[in-house]
Amino acid sequence: MSPECIFVLDHYNDYISGELVPEKVIRVENHLKSCPNCERFLGRASKLHGRTVGLLRTSAPQALKSSISSLFDKA
Amino acid sequence: MNKKSEKRLAFEGEVMANLDSMYRYAWHLVRNNEDAGDLVQETCARSLKAAEQFKQGTNARAWLFAIMRNIFFNQHRAKSRGEVPSDWTDQVESGDQRFTGSVWPQPFELFLRGMMREDIEKAMARLSIDFRSVVLLCDVEGFSYAETAKLLEIPVGTVRSRLHRARASMQSMLSQWFNEGLEANES
Numbered sequence: 001m002s003p004e005c006i007f008v009l010d011h012y013n014d015y016i017s018g019e020l021v022p023e024k025v026i027r028v029e030n031h032l033k034s035c036p037n038c039e040r041f042l043g044r045a046s047k048l049h050g051r052t053v054g055l056l057r058t059s060a061p062q063a064l065k066s067s068i069s070s071l072f073d074k075a
Numbered sequence: 076m077n078k079k080s081e082k083r084l085a086f087e088g089e090v091m092a093n094l095d096s097m098y099r100y101a102w103h104l105v106r107n108n109e110d111a112g113d114l115v116q117e118t119c120a121r122s123l124k125a126a127e128q129f130k131q132g133t134n135a136r137a138w139l140f141a142i143m144r145n146i147f148f149n150q151h152r153a154k155s156r157g158e159v160p161s162d163w164t165d166q167v168e169s170g171d172q173r174f175t176g177s178v179w180p181q182p183f184e185l186f187l188r189g190m191m192r193e194d195i196e197k198a199m200a201r202l203s204i205d206f207r208s209v210v211l212l213c214d215v216e217g218f219s220y221a222e223t224a225k226l227l228e229i230p231v232g233t234v235r236s237r238l239h240r241a242r243a244s245m246q247s248m249l250s251q252w253f254n255e256g257l258e259a260n261e262s
C-alpha cells in the first residue's frame with residue numbers, strides 16, 4: 001500500500017461528506033486515476049453511503065403536515 | 076381575521092418546507108412515531124411564538140432544529156441520562172476507519188441491493204444518541220461539519236470523529252448481518 005493509498009483511506013470519509021479542501025480532493029482524485037484498488041474502494045464506500053442516506057430520507061406523515069397547516073391557520 | 080404579514084407567511088413557508096427534515100430529526104431523537112409527531116408540533120408552536128425573531132435569509136432548518144433539540148433535552152433529560160452508550164461504537168476504534176477492501180461484504184452488489192431501511196434503522200438504533208445525531212445531521216440532512224458542531228455545541232473535530240466512527244460501526248453491523256444471512260441460507 002503506497003502513501004497515497006493511505007492518504008485516501010485517511011480522507012475518504014471527509015471526501016464523501018464534501019468536507020475536504022480542494023487541494024486534497026485533487027490529490028485523492030489524482031490517485032484514483034492510477035490505483036484501481038482505491039478507485040474500487042472509494043466507489044463502494046460512496047455507493048454504500050448513498051444507499052444508506054437514501055433509505056433514511058423518509059417523509060413526515062401527511063396527517064402531521066395537515067395538523068401543522070391548521071396550527072398556522074388558527075394562529 | 077387579520078391578514079398575515081409577508082414576513083409571517085415566509086416564515087410558515089420555511090417551516091412547511093422543512094417538515095420532512097424536522098420529522099426525521101424528531102424521530103431519531105425519540106424513536107417512535109407518536110412522540111416524533113408531538114415533538115414536531117411542539118417545535119412548530121414554539122417557533123411560531125419566536126417567529127418575529129426569525130430573520131429571513133438565515134438557515135431556517137438549523138434554527139428549527141435548535142429549537143427542537145432544546146425542547147427534547149428539556150423534556151427527555153431524565154430519560155436520556157439512562158441511555159447506555161453503544162458497545163458497537165466503543166468497539167470501533169478510530170483507527171478502524173482505515174478500512175481495507177476485505178471489510179466490504181461479498182458479493183458487494185448483493186449486499187447493497189439487499190439492504191433495507193429496517194436494517195439501517197436497526198443499526199442506527201444501536202448507536203448512542205450522540206453518534207446517531209451526527210449521522211442524521213451530516214449524512215441525512217446534509218449539514219456541514221461546522222453547522223452540526225454549532226447545533227450540537229461540540230467542536231468540529233468531534234463531529235468529524237463521531238461521524239467516522241458511527242459510519243464504521245454501522246458498516247460493521249450491516250456487514251455482519253449480511254454475512255449471517257448468507258450463512259443461514261447456506262446451512
Ligand SMILES: [Zn+2]
Binds near residue numbers: 002035037039
Ligand atoms: Zn491506492
